[in-house]
Amino acid sequence: MVPEEYLHAIALRECSLIGDINFHKLIRTFGSAEEAWKRAKKEYSKAEGIGRKTVADIGNSDYLRFAEKEIQFCEKNDIRIHLRHLKQIPFLLNECDDAPAILYQKGNFDDSLPKVSIVGTRNMTSYGKQFVCDFFEASKPSKYISVSGLALGVDKEVHEQSILHKIPTAAVLAHGFHTLYPSKNRKLADKILEEGGALLTEFNSSRKPDRENFIQRNRIIAGISPATIVVETGFGGGSVSTATFANDYNREVFALPGKITDPYSQGCNQLIFQNKASCISAIKDLINSLGFNHSKAKPKELFPYSEINMQLTENQLIIYQTIQTHPHVSLDDLAQIISTPAYKILPVILELELLGKLKSFSGRQFTAI
CATH class of the missing domain: 1.10.10.10 (Winged helix-like DNA-binding domain superfamily/Winged helix DNA-binding domain)
Structure with a gap:
């Protein structure tokens, strides 16, 4: 049953009007992806909010053939396929209404460990870099997983500092596993896996790193952790969307303040001003807020008393x-x-x-x- 369920879940999710929310509606109505695949086209009226047009693609044999190839690709490349309705995705992410129906995983991800998501601009300054370095130095006695997006700038620094301090890290991708974007971070992605971390994505192997995928990816970064830290970002930066998702999911959000004249601090300052993020004033206070209050050594403070x-x-x-x-x-x-x-x-x-x-x-x- 399980292989068939994976096959039909991938095929169902590939249908043009079956997004994550509609997928979950069909599962609630028919009990499984396999049953939804067999019955939804004729019995769609049983599912609340599902119309004839929504289910028009269900039953297309091309999608089943695609799903077969996808499973073969995953088996060949040591990629695990997690289905939300089988309770296989991270438990905090599962709480989100728009959580991915399918999550692909390469590497190791221990969901029992605490997690913290750390995001920021691709144009990181020395101020942001120093904060990330100091944070990981102060929190290294803790057992937790850092989560970021494998982009250049802050994301890259987060993954590298995690590896340096022997903290497992998970990178959430905005594309399928057939490629790696940006290509400059391919060695870093390999290192994440070598050091016991994970690469995660909701996108199948055919999906390219299209622009709209990055905002969609950000909701996973926000939903997978109880707290998100925004290091540096400009007005309207991608990290602001991550903070917005985190607020919507009732997660903690922290932002690193900066000068009002610094373009890559303006987004953080705005989040703090609008009460969408708590202001980070000292690393020791941030660590305590995250529950990492075990350290005997005195953490370095961001602003001296x-x-x-x-x-x-x-x-x-x-x-x-x-x-x-x-x-x-x-x-x-x-x-x-x-x-x-x-x-x-x-x-x-x-x-x-x-x-x-x-x-x-x-x-x-x-x-x-």
Whole structure:
């Protein structure tokens, strides 16, 4: 039964209007991919939200032949095929409504280990590089898996630092296993596998690294981990989409703040300003937030406390002391307490977050550090 189920799952997912969500609807209705393949075209009305046009391709023998070749390709190249409806994909990813129906895996991925996703711009600066190096140095006593996208820049640095510090790493690809993009990272991909890590993709072997695949890939990076760290990104960068997915999945998001004049910090600053990410003020605090609070050595701080304890302005002091008195206060309540419009408070809150004096939470709530 299992081989037939894989065959029909791949064939079903190949149908032009059967995406991940429609795939899951058919599985819920008919119980398996094999049954859906046999019955859905005639009995589509049993599935909620499925119309005649949606199931028009089901039963096409070309898709079955494609699935046979895909299974042969995977067997030849030591690629495992995981089906969501058989509960074979990572458990956190499985919680997402739009999780992939099929996930292809090459290498090892221990789902019992904690995970953290780390993403950022392809145009990484020395500031971002130093942060990634310091983070992995401070967290190396922990047992966890780092997750990123095998792109140039921040992704590449994340995978390389993981390997350097003997931390398993997983790269989520935006294409099938017939190729490797970017080709510059082929040796790195091989090294990830050699060091006990994994390459993951939802795309079959025929799929090229088309532009739209990268946004689709980002939801897996966000969904597979309880927390996502955005190192550096510009306005509208791909990492912003990863953070958006993470917020939608109710995951923790952390962002590395930077100067407002630095183009590759503007996306991070915006995420913090809009309360879509917690501001990273010190690596030791980030590690504690991730649950990696075992380290006996004192982690290097991003901002020394001598800087944090600088004199606050009158506006900063009023807001800071009010939040100290009212932990987890919301923005609306804060505005009411100090009789100041919210739009005037937000810039000051961002300043205090950058100074490491405040921490933001979902729902525009704040607490003093």
